[in-house]
């Protein structure tokens with residue numbers, strides 16, 4: 001029986017939220033594959049065994065737990081090689097992951113090692129008897145590409161875009177049979193294993209903030225962001241910015257919203273002095289509501305927003321802050 | 331340290347992105363072109379390292395002959411050598427691109443008589459975003475690669491590379507010669523100076539004619555995602571809109 005192998009992620013036993021998406025997508029894909037393919041999952045490294053049950057609950061018939069001294073911490077080459085050896089040993093029909101930073105990197109490693117094509121960041125996949133068809137994202141989501149994937153006799157290698165699939169619980173759990181897998185890893189692969197970590201205290205990050213107050217070129221200066229900082233802190237939110245602002249050196253790149261910055265999903269996005277170029281928009285479009293403050297009524301940000309004020313942000317932002325303070329009795 | 335940076339020429343669309351009638355490419359008739367942002371930062375990083383520690387920066391691109399513009403720009407911000415692998419302008423799939431780039435790198439290294447100690451790629455290209463060319467090239471060259479790098483410190487026989495993760499960094503120490511996939515934010519790229527612009531006009535463009543077989547991923551058609559219909563409610567045209575805004579903030583519960 002053919003199998004779809006889904007590569008799951010974790011951090012020393014901490015389940016990644018992307019796994020729920022991966023399993024949701026995998027259940028659909030396996031159902032669409034011909035000849036009743038079986039859903040296999042692989043968990044790699046320290047703490048993986050503890051998560052096997054969760055993979056089974058998510059629909060996996062078989063959960064491979066790969067362990068080796070070299071797999072304790074993440075290493076793209078060691079992980080890629082492990083997946084290759086497992087895929088070959090099980091003669092799987094396809095290997096799939098979610099296109100997180102690690103997911104795409106591990107699949108690229110698998111593809112390079114097997115010299116097979118790999119299609120990254122799919123939205124939908126239609127498996128066929130020979131080649132597969134898919135729709136994938138380009139430009140970080142601003143453009144879609146219909147593509148085909150022909151892998152000859154080898155397994156199909158694909159990732160789904162992160163957040164392309166809405167995670168849902170499995171209607172019924174899989175058998176979740178646990179199989180230990182011991183890859184043979186060459187000592188040289190240690191060269192790309194994590195040596196150390198530097199993790200700062202999290203707090204509210206841009207990607208998880210309930211409110212994001214962003215400024216673009218229209219803010220006019222680094223100092224001009226003080227008013228946005230004040231408003232954001234009153235709302236328990238974070239300040240964001242456009243790439244124009246980062247390039248001008250007004251804000252750090254960690255504040256940049258967009259294709260090459262951070263993707264945000266706040267309850268409300270307040271975009272001030274931002275024109276709304278597509279590369280900015282793809283980072284902001286998951287916001288529940290958008291308020292644009294812009295002097296230009298024709299700006300793309302205004303056209304795409306739920307609410308807009310057509311005025312100078314330097315007048316409107318302080319007025320919002322004052323009104324909030326008034327209502328809060330501050 | 332001799333460093334190679336692989337860059338890609340991409341169009342620079344603004345409010346909208348349009349597709350040609352045949353669906354094979356972005357309609358760039360009215361657009362300017364730029365270097366993919368991650369790669370612009372990779373180049374800046376290479377130039378900074380060379381300025382500090384010595385060595386040469388070579389920039390390589392596979393693309394239409396017009397990509398000479400991006401190579402000259404690279405020279406204007408500090409690249410010493412520029413190499414073009416010309417295509418007919420069609421989009422090459424990742425496998426084909428990786429085979430041709432690997433061959434171009436091997437040829438350049440043979441001519442230099444030594445390997446580039448560091449090869450930098452952008453984490454992914456801004457347009458097609460395949461997330462794999464750097465990994466394929468590194469594997470073909472038998473060199474280590476780590477992606478999503480936002481910090482590089484060259485060492486003796488190795489480079490220390492920081493990978494961005496949620497709320498911090500993972501630190502890798504990779505033996506050279508090495509390959510890294512770099513992300514925007516690692517630095518703030520400089521603008522060319524007048525002197526740099528003049529020097530870039532004199533930079534010698536090397537051309538490496540290389541072809542490779544098509545891989546297994548084939549582009550069928552590009553199209554725009556369905557527009558999210560939005561009916562913008564204009565709350566006002568001056569600061570008196572503040573009251574209506576705060577009503578909304580209150581209503582959605584972010585004021586508490």
Ligand SMILES: Cc1cc2nc3c(=O)[nH]c(=O)nc-3n(C[C@H](O)[C@H](O)[C@H](O)COP(=O)(O)OP(=O)(O)OC[C@H]3O[C@@H](n4cnc5c(N)ncnc54)[C@H](O)[C@@H]3O)c2cc1C
Pocket residue numbers: 215216217218219241242243244245256257258259260261262272273274275276277278279280283293294295296299311312313314340341342343344364366367456
């Ligand atoms: C491959 C690629 C990737 C990119 N990635 C990103 C990304 O991740 N994030 C990103 O943001 N951009 C990105 N960009 C850049 C993007 O194309 C735009 O150049 C950028 O977003 C523009 O920033 P902006 O809106 O601040 O500036 P502008 O486009 O200059 O807009 C300024 C706006 O401010 C308004 N304004 C001016 N004064 C005032 C005032 N006093 N009050 C109110 N409004 C005022 C103007 O009407 C205008 O709408 C990318 C570009 C490329 C090519």
